[in-house]
Amino acid sequence: MTFAPFITLPFAHERAAPPFSSDADKYPDSVVRYFLDRYTKKGDRVFDPFMGLGTTAFVAEDMGRIPYGFEHDRERFEWVAGQLEHWTHIHNDDAANMRKYALPKMDFAITSPPYMPKHHKWNPLYGGDPAKAGYDKYLSRMAYIFKALAQTMKRNSFVVVHADNLYHGPHYTPLVRDLGLAAEKSMALKAETTIKWENPQADYTHTHCLIFKNTQK
Numbered sequence: 001m002t003f004a005p006f007i008t009l010p011f012a013h014e015r016a017a018p019p020f021s022s023d024a025d026k027y028p029d030s031v032v033r034y035f036l037d038r039y040t041k042k043g044d045r046v047f048d049p050f051m052g053l054g055t056t057a058f059v060a061e062d063m064g065r066i067p068y069g070f071e072h073d074r075e076r077f078e079w080v081a082g083q084l085e086h087w088t089h090i091h092n093d094d095a096a097n098m099r100k101y102a103l104p105k106m107d108f109a110i111t112s113p114p115y116m117p118k119h120h121k122w123n124p125l126y127g128g129d130p131a132k133a134g135y136d137k138y139l140s141r142m143a144y145i146f147k148a149l150a151q152t153m154k155r156n157s158f159v160v161v162h163a164d165n166l167y168h169g170p171h172y173t174p175l176v177r178d179l180g181l182a183a184e185k186s187m188a189l190k191a192e193t194t195i196k197w198e199n200p201q202a203d204y205t206h207t208h209c210l211i212f213k214n215t216q217k
C-alpha cells in the first residue's frame with residue numbers, strides 16, 4: 001500500500017452545517033472521498049470516533065461503505081443520526097467507551113479529532129471538566145482513545161488522523177507531531193500526506209493526514 005506524500009484537494013463542504021453550528025471544525029468532504037476511494041471498497045466498514053457533523057459517515061454512505069462512529073455532543077449526534085441510513089451504527093457517547101459496545105471489526109478509520117492548543121486549560125475531550133484540564137491530560141486521553149481504536153479495527157487495517165499545527169499569536173502547538181506520538185503508542189505510523197488546498201482559505205493553505213497501520217494482534 002502506498003500513500004502520496006503531497007496532494008491537492010478542493011476545500012469545500014458538500015452539506016450545509018445546521019443552524020446551531022458552523023463549518024468551522026468540519027473537514028472537507030474531499031479528504032474523506034480521497035482516502036475512501038483509494039483504500040476501501042464498497043461494503044467496507046468505515047469508523048470515525050469523533051464524528052462531529054458527520055462528514056465521514058455521509059461520504060461513506062454516499063460511496064457505498066458502511067459508517068460507524070461516536071459523537072459526544074447530543075445535538076450534533078442527533079442531527080447526524082436523523083439523516084443517516086445507518087443511524088443505529090452511531091453512538092452518542094465518549095469515544096473512550098467504544099470497547100463497551102459490541103462493534104464489528106472495522107476495515108478503515110478516518111477522523112479529525114478535537115484540537116487543543118498547548119497553552120489552553122480547557123480539555124475538549126472532557127467538555128472542559130476542570131479535573132481534567134491541561135494539554136498533558138488531553139494527549140494521554142487521546143493515546144487511550146487511539147488504543148481503544150486499534151482494538152476496534154481489523155488487524156493490518158489503516159487509520160487516517162487529520163491534524164493541523166496550531167498558531168495562536170506567540171503560542172505554537174505542534175499538534176501533528178503530538179497526536180502522532182500519542183497514536184504511535186498503539187499503531188504503526190506509515191505515512192504522512194500533506195494536503196494543499198486548491199482554494200486556500202485566508203491563512204489556511206494546507207493540512208496533514210497521518211496514516212497508521214493497526215499492527216495489534
Ligand SMILES: C[S@@+](CC[C@H](N)C(=O)[O-])C[C@H]1O[C@@H](n2cnc3c(N)ncnc32)[C@H](O)[C@@H]1O
Pocket residue numbers: 025026027028049050051052053054055056070071072073076093094095096111112113114115124125126127
Ligand atoms: C473536529 S470535530 C470532527 C469534525 C468532523 N470530522 C466533521 O467533518 O464534521 C471533533 C468532534 O469530536 C467531538 N468530541 C469531543 N470529545 C469527544 C469524545 N470524548 N468522544 C467523542 N466525541 C468527542 C466534538 O463534539 C466534535 O464534534
